[in-house]
Structure formats: C-alpha cells, structure tokens
Amino acid sequence: MKSLAELQAIKERMQPKVVLREGGNEIRVAVGMATCGIAAGARPVLNEFVKDVQEEHLSDKVMVTQTGCIGICQYEPVVEVFQSGKEKVTYVKMTPEKAKEVVESHLKNGQVVEKYTITHAQNTL
Amino acid sequence: MKELSLNILDIAMNSVKAGAHKISIIIDENEKTLSIIISDDGCGMTEDFLKNAVSPFATTRTTRKVGMGLPLFKLEAEMTGGSFDIKSRHVSKYPDNHGTDVKAVFDKTSVDFTPLGDIVSTIVTLIQGSPEINWIFFHSTEKGTVSLDTDDMTAELGDVPLNYPDVLEWVKEYLTECYENIGYKFDYAL
Numbered sequence: 001m002k003s004l005a006e007l008q009a010i011k012e013r014m015q016p017k018v019v020l021r022e023g024g025n026e027i028r029v030a031v032g033m034a035t036c037g038i039a040a041g042a043r044p045v046l047n048e049f050v051k052d053v054q055e056e057h058l059s060d061k062v063m064v065t066q067t068g069c070i071g072i073c074q075y076e077p078v079v080e081v082f083q084s085g086k087e088k089v090t091y092v093k094m095t096p097e098k099a100k101e102v103v104e105s106h107l108k109n110g111q112v113v114e115k116y117t118i119t120h121a122q123n124t125l
Numbered sequence: 126m127k128e129l130s131l132n133i134l135d136i137a138m139n140s141v142k143a144g145a146h147k148i149s150i151i152i153d154e155n156e157k158t159l160s161i162i163i164s165d166d167g168c169g170m171t172e173d174f175l176k177n178a179v180s181p182f183a184t185t186r187t188t189r190k191v192g193m194g195l196p197l198f199k200l201e202a203e204m205t206g207g208s209f210d211i212k213s214r215h216v217s218k219y220p221d222n223h224g225t226d227v228k229a230v231f232d233k234t235s236v237d238f239t240p241l242g243d244i245v246s247t248i249v250t251l252i253q254g255s256p257e258i259n260w261i262f263f264h265s266t267e268k269g270t271v272s273l274d275t276d277d278m279t280a281e282l283g284d285v286p287l288n289y290p291d292v293l294e295w296v297k298e299y300l301t302e303c304y305e306n307i308g309y310k311f312d313y314a315l
Binding site: 001002004005006007008010011013014015033034035036038039043044046047050053054059064065066068 | 126127131134135138142193194197243246247249250253254277278281282283284285289290291292293295298299302303
C-alpha cells in the first residue's frame with residue numbers, strides 16, 4: 001500500500017544529491033507541450049524521455065523540460081536538444097520509440113540521430 | 126484530442142502560463158455525466174479577452190495568433206450534449222482574488238463522448254513540468270474518490286523537488302494504486 005510516508009524515504013535518499021545537481025546539467029531536452037504538441041502525442045514522448053534519462057543514469061547530465069509552441073505544428077511532437085557549445089538539434093514527429101533511440105544514441109553517446117531531425121525531414125520532402 | 130485527460134493537460138498549461146501558484150483539477154463522475162473543473166489563481170483574463178477566449182482567434186501564444194485549446198474543449202463538451210463555462214477575474218480588477226475557472230460537462234452516454242484516458246500520466250506530466258506549483262487533484266466517482274495535493278507531498282519531501290524521478294514514479298504508482306483500490310476502470314480511445 002502506497003502512502004505519503006514513503007516520500008520520507010525518498011527524501012533521505014535524494015537530499016544529499018540535491019546540492020550536487022544544481023547547475024550541473026549540460027544538456028537540456030525541451031518537449032513542445034502546447035495544444036498542437038499534446039494533440040500530436042507529446043505526453044508519452046515526454047514521459048519516455050523522463051523514464052529513459054533516469055534508467056540510463058543520465059539525470060546528472062540531462063534535464064528534461066517542457067516548452068510551448070515553436071511554430072512548426074505540422075512537425076509535432078517536436079523535441080529540441082540544447083547543449084552548451086553545440087548547435088541546437090530539433091527532432092520532429094517524435095514517438096516514444098524514437099525518444100528511446102535519441103536517449104541511447106544522442107544523449108548517452110553524443111551521436112545525433114539524423115533521420116529524425118527537422119533538417120532530414122525538410123530535405124526528404 | 127484522443128482523450129479528455131489530454132484536454133485537461135492542455136487547459137492546465139494555460140493556468141501555468143497565467144502564473145498560478147495553485148491549480149486544482151476536479152473531476153466529478155457518475156454513470157451518466159463527467160464534469161471537469163480546472164481552477165487557478167493565475168492573473169486571469171480581462172473581460173474583453175474572456176469574451177473571445179473560446180474563439181480560435183484569441184490566444185496567448187506568440188508564434189501565431191491562433192489558439193485552439195479552449196475552443197476544442199468547449200466543442201468536445203457541447204458535442205456530447207453537455208455544457209461549457211469559463212469565469213475569469215483579472216488581476217487588475219481583482220487584486221486579491223484573481224484567477225480562472227473552466228468547467229466542462231460531458232454526457233458519457235453520447236456517441237461523441239471522448240474517454241478520460243490516462244489521467245495519471247497527465248498529473249505526472251503537470252508535476253514534472255511545474256513542480257513549484259501546488260497541484261490539487263480530486264476525482265470523485267460512484268465507487269470512491271482518488272485525490273492528491275502536492276502540498277502534502279512537499280510537507281514530507283522538504284526541499285527535494287517534486288520533479289525528481291523517484292518522486293514522479295511515486296506519484297504514478299500512488300495514483301494507479303488508488304484507482305485500483307476503488308476498482309475504477311479506465312476507458313481509452315480505440
């Protein structure tokens with residue numbers, strides 16, 4: 001039976017890390033969560049990123065955030081990856097499966113998954 | 126939208142953008158109707174803006190002058206034979222009592238009724254995106270109620286943020302278990 005008291009245990013486990021994590025994120029993943037993104041399936045994409053970043057132990061390096069509409073609704077769900085010193089990468093028409101691949105290849109190993117980027121989508125029109 | 130829980134996510138995002146500190150999502154459900162009330166203490170809308178709020182040509186977005194969230198929600202409710210209502214108190218006129226309340230009532234027996242869907246994911250997503258907000262969730266059904274107030278969580282967690290992965294996982298498991306305990310059956314879109 002789950003109860004609020006279990007959060008005490010999480011607190012004891014996590015508190016030492018709170019200080020460590022502040023300002024430590026090198027990569028920010030922003031999932032578009034406006035009406036267009038939500039209708040196109042952004043919620044499961046966001047939740048997949050949150051889950052995989054945790055499972056791959058990337059939480060110290062990667063921050064998963066939500067953002068509004070960036071004006072390319074036809075490409076939703078859209079995910080932007082910001083990394084200091086590197087150009088922004090925009091992934092389009094994302095799914096939870098594609099998100100898993102991006103975490104594994106891009107966030108973990110630094111290899112952009114070109115086939116899901118907006119540049120690739122526009123060049124193959 | 127495929128699920129009403131996605132409309133709820135979308136409408137609650139407006140409350141986040143309005144700078145709310147406290148947002149409540151109340152679902153009241155019986156055999157025939159399902160009503161959703163989303164209330165916030167954000168900046169509210171002016172009377173002029175409110176008049177147009179359910180028109181697709183009113184929006185807060187800056188990339189385009191078209192917003193579909195509220196009109197879509199209204200349409201989905203009215204298509205079932207239900208109703209839609211929005212009340213707002215703008216901060217300029219109501220400095221101590223500003224905010225917005227959106228209420229939509231759906232007839233569950235209508236062929237145009239969209240199932241509630243994965244409401245647990247919506248709550249987890251909202252907390253993940255805005256952990257600094259006090260989220261209040263209350264779902265009353267004929268079998269019992271499921272509720273969560275993030276202030277109660279913060280009381281246990283101290284300065285550990287609500288969007289920590291372990292905390293989000295707890296929210297998901299807690300709500301799922303609460304629904305199992307009352308024997309609530311989720312409907313999903315085909």
